Amino acid sequence: xxxxxxxxxxxxxxxxxxxxxxxxxxxxxxxxxxxxxxxxxxxxxxxxxxxxxxxxxxxxxxxxxxxxxxxxxxxxxxxxxxxxxxxxxxxxxxxxxxxxxxxxxxxxxxxxxxxxxxxxxxxxxxxxxxxxxxxxxxxxxxxxxxxxxxxxxxxxxxxxxxxxxxxxxxxxxxxxxxxxxxxxxxxxxxxxxxxxxxxxxxxxxxxxxxxxxxxxxxxxxxxxxxxxxxxxxxxxxxxxxxxxxxxxxxxxxxxxxxxxxxxxxxxxxxxxxxxxxx
Numbered sequence: 001x002x003x004x005x006x007x008x009x010x011x012x013x014x015x016x017x018x019x020x021x022x023x024x025x026x027x028x029x030x031x032x033x034x035x036x037x038x039x040x041x042x043x044x045x046x047x048x049x050x051x052x053x054x055x056x057x058x059x060x061x062x063x064x065x066x067x068x069x070x071x072x073x074x075x076x077x078x079x080x081x082x083x084x085x086x087x088x089x090x091x092x093x094x095x096x097x098x099x100x101x102x103x104x105x106x107x108x109x110x111x112x113x114x115x116x117x118x119x120x121x122x123x124x125x126x127x128x129x130x131x132x133x134x135x136x137x138x139x140x141x142x143x144x145x146x147x148x149x150x151x152x153x154x155x156x157x158x159x160x161x162x163x164x165x166x167x168x169x170x171x172x173x174x175x176x177x178x179x180x181x182x183x184x185x186x187x188x189x190x191x192x193x194x195x196x197x198x199x200x201x202x203x204x205x206x207x208x209x210x211x212x213x214x215x216x217x218x219x220x221x222x223x224x225x226x227x228x229x230x231x232x233x234x235x236x237x238x239x240x241x242x243x244x245x246x247x248x249x250x251x252x253x254x255x256x257x258x259x260x261x262x263x264x265x266x267x268x269x270x271x272x273x274x275x276x277x278x
Contacts, residue, residue, distance in 0.1 A: 001243075002027040002061050002252035003211075003272060005265040012044065013051035013096045020060055023266035024273075027061045027252040029208075032092035032101070035067045038078075038085040043092050052097030061252050063139065063173070063208050064093035065102045072121040073106030079124070086128045086138075094134035099252075100207050102139045102173045105151030105160075114150065122163050129166040139173040139207050146221030147183035154184070154193075154202045161205070171205045175256075176242075177212035177226075180234060183219035187238035194247050203247065211253040211272075213239075227257045229271055236275070243276045 004025030007016045013030065020028035033041040055062055066089050074082050086103070093101045110116040125138065140161065143151030150156070161170045179185035185193055197203040213232025215224040226232030228239060242248060253272075255265055263271075 001249055001273075001276065003255075003269055004028040004060075004252070005255035005257070005269065006030070006065070012047045014047050014054060017051045017054045017058075017060060017062070020062075021054075021058055023264075024269050025265075026059060027063075027208075027254060029063050029065055029102070029210075029254045029256075030096075030098075031067065032064045032089045032096075033067065035065075036069065037067055038069050038081050040084055040088045041092065043095070045095060048092065048095035052095065055097050062096060062098045063100050063102060063252070063254065064089060064096070064098045064136075066104075070103060071106065071108075072103060072124045073108050073110060073117045074120075074124075083124065083128050087132070090128070090132055090134060090136055090138070094136040098136055100137040100139040100171055100173070102141050102208070102210075104141050105143050105157065107143055107145070107150055109150070117150065118156075118160060121160055125160070125164045125170065126166065129164070129169045132166075132169060137169055137171045137207065139171045141173045141175055141210070142178050142182070142184070144175070144178035144181040144221065144223035147219055149182065149221065152178075152182035152184060154197050154200050158200045158202050162201075171207035172202060173208045173210060174206060175210035175212060176234070177210070177214045178223060180214045180218055181216065181221055181223055186218055187234050188241075190242050190245055194245065206247075206251055208252045208254055209248075211255050212257055225257055227261055227263055227268060228255070229268075229275070230261060230263060240275060240278070243272075
């Protein structure tokens with residue numbers, strides 16, 4: 001099992017990789033630059049190369065996450081800024097050896113026209129991927145809105161990918177809290193989701209899973225992460241069943257859980273490893 005968490009790059013990309021190894025993780029996620037900025041970053045290529053080599057030597061998988069302001073359904077005055085920023089994220093992540101860069105699915109209608117929002121997403125992906133020749137993929141992440149909200153179904157994710165000019169450059173990242181909040185996963189229907197996802201062509205391109213519990217009940221549409229075994233509505237037993245799934249044994253799991261609740265990521269990784277052995 002590939003298991004890890006989101007790690008800060010305050011000590012550089014290489015430092016993040018070493019920190020992952022030090023807490024017992026064999027996977028990690030990082031922001032390629034300031035998570036609140038869309039500026040293009042001139043990054044330390046030697047540091048990125050050291051990160052890549054360290055991960056190869058220690059069999060550690062990494063993915064990156066775009067900054068918070070990144071949107072595939074932006075206002076017109078933000079489009080070019082986001083396109084340049086996302087291209088920069090791909091370049092940095094490729095240099096670090098990351099498998100993909102997570103981007104949130106679009107979350108707003110345009111001119112009260114949902115179809116226009118999907119068309120904008122496809123156009124944005126086409127533009128940023130037209131000149132991209134690296135192995136690092138854009139990973140579309142499911143949203144946490146109420147059932148029926150934009151970006152909450154596997155069908156939408158698959159359809160947007162298939163309608164782009166570059167589907168082979170796009171994969172998926174599933175967030176378990178978002179899936180629970182949106183009514184996709186109720187804690188007991190994981191294998192049904194896997195079966196349906198395989199039929200749709202979703203599971204075949206699932207590159208990573210954001211492993212999070214939910215601080216709010218099922219299908220309330222609220223994106224508030226909780227620790228896996230503490231203060232969450234998804235039970236220990238439901239996570240035990242989830243971890244037994246063959247898909248989970250081969251899909252990297254990345255924690256985005258709070259550390260201010262009295263449990264560190266190192267402790268939580270250890271707890272999960274023990275849970276999977278029971």
